[in-house]
Amino acid sequence: MADVTSHTQVVRARNWMDAVPPAYWVLGVILLVIPAFVSDFVMFQIMGWSYILGIIALSLMFLGGYGGMVSLAQMAFAGFAGYMVAIFGDSAVTAISQGWPWWIVIPLALFLTVLVSVAVGWLAVxxxxxxxxxxxxxxxAAFFYFTRQNYELFNGFQGFNSVLPPQLFGVDWRGPYAFYYLCMFWAVLGYAVVLYVSRAPFGLALQGVRDNPRRMAALGYNVTAHRVAAYAFAGVLAGIGGILLTWQSSQISPGTVGIGPAIDILVIAVIGGLRHPIGAFIGAFIYVLLKTFAVDVLVALGLAGERFQLVIGLGFLIIVFFSPDGILGLWDKYRASRKRDPLTGKDRGDSPL
Incomplete structure (x- = not known):
């Protein structure tokens, strides 16, 4: 009996490994070894920031792609988690920060973020x-103005600085190498969990609610409960991204949760594509590249560097114009064109040759 059980486990492991596309294995190896070939700036600022924004955009992708609900509050959830870490943990604002240990602060910050996301979801759905x-x-917008005007709890316009990750196992987790792998770990975990949830009964029911809420309600599903639960799950993802974002910049302020960053998350999700979790990270990587190097490109062309937002906006418009599904939609069109016979216009797979 034990031999049969072990054989079944081996078969399941092999089936799981066979289900992962070869391109994913290649990408995984590249991401693991890339720190050996790039500078600290690329690891910390480009890749680390891409992972973080990708996690926050992943929360929006889950709501929009699987739940059919577009939320502009995801950056507010992320910022709320960052503020909770600064308030209950350590920062340079010792008059407000409580200095509690990290193993209490981080779970508490995520728990409170889930409560806030549930409350917002209960209204939004x-x-x-x-x-x-x-x-x-x-x-x-209300959260942005509240943080900027409240000095007793959120320290107003200045916010909190010197908000650093905990020193665990003797590792400086804000160092380029450690922070890169920390962000990559949570990005991969978030991606895998979203994929799993999307194929679990809850995820399938949520997609059914997205497509036809009346029919799902007639089948006995609680439509409102599924939507609110989706907000709670998305709140966890946004909260993780918000904590990492706070650690990366070592500060949290009202500017982090402004209207601009909230819209940027929507732009990131749409650029990558809302129909698959990988789109959030593709969009985040493109956005970070534009955000980082658009100023240099404009200056090299003799234009005003302050207009870098125009470059980002034009890139967004071009991608959406040619593909409402973002980069993933463009990739699907490319693959379809490769399969199509240029002479007959039919799929090559339909040809007897």
Whole structure:
């Protein structure tokens, strides 16, 4: 009996490994060894920032792609988690920060973020379409102004600085190498969990709610509960990204949760594509490259460097114009064109040759 059980486990492991596309294994190896070939700036600023924004955009992708709910409050959730780490943990603002140990602060910050996301979701799921976007945008704006005007709890416009990751196992987790692998770990874990949840009963039910909420309600599913639970799950992802973002910049301020960053997360998710989790990280990587090097390109062309947002906006418009599904949609069109016979216009697979 033990031999049969062990054989079954081996078969399942092999099936799982065979299910992963070869391109994913190649990408994984590249991401693991890339620190040996790039500078600290690329590891910490480019790749680390891409992972972090990708995790936050992944929370929006889960809501929009699988739940059909577009939320502009994801950066507010991320910022809220960052503020909780600064308030309950250590920072340079000792008059407010409590200095609690990290193993209490981080779970507490994520727990409170989930509560806030559930409250926002409970309000937002009672609307649809543009109204959902507007109510989440209003909540994001309200949180931004509240943090900027509140000095007793959020320290107003200055926010908190010197918010650093804990020193574990004698490792400086804000160092380029350690921080790179820390962000990559949470990015890969978030990606895998979203894929798993999307194929689990809850994820399948959520997609059913997205496609036809009335039919799902007639089948006995609680549509509102599924949508609110999706907000809670997305809140965890955004909270993890917010904590990493706070550690990367070693500070959290109202500018982190402003209207601009909230819209940037939507731009990232749309550029990559909302139909698959990998799109969030593709969009984040493209956004970070534009955000980092657009100024240099404009200056080299003799233009005003302050107009780098124009380059980002034009890139967004071009991608969406040619493919509403983002980069993933462009990739699908490319693959379809490769399969299509240029003479007959039919799929090569349909040809007897």
């Amino acid at each position: 009672r609307t649809e379409g543009i109204y959902t976007i507007m109510i989440t945008l209003a909540i994001a």
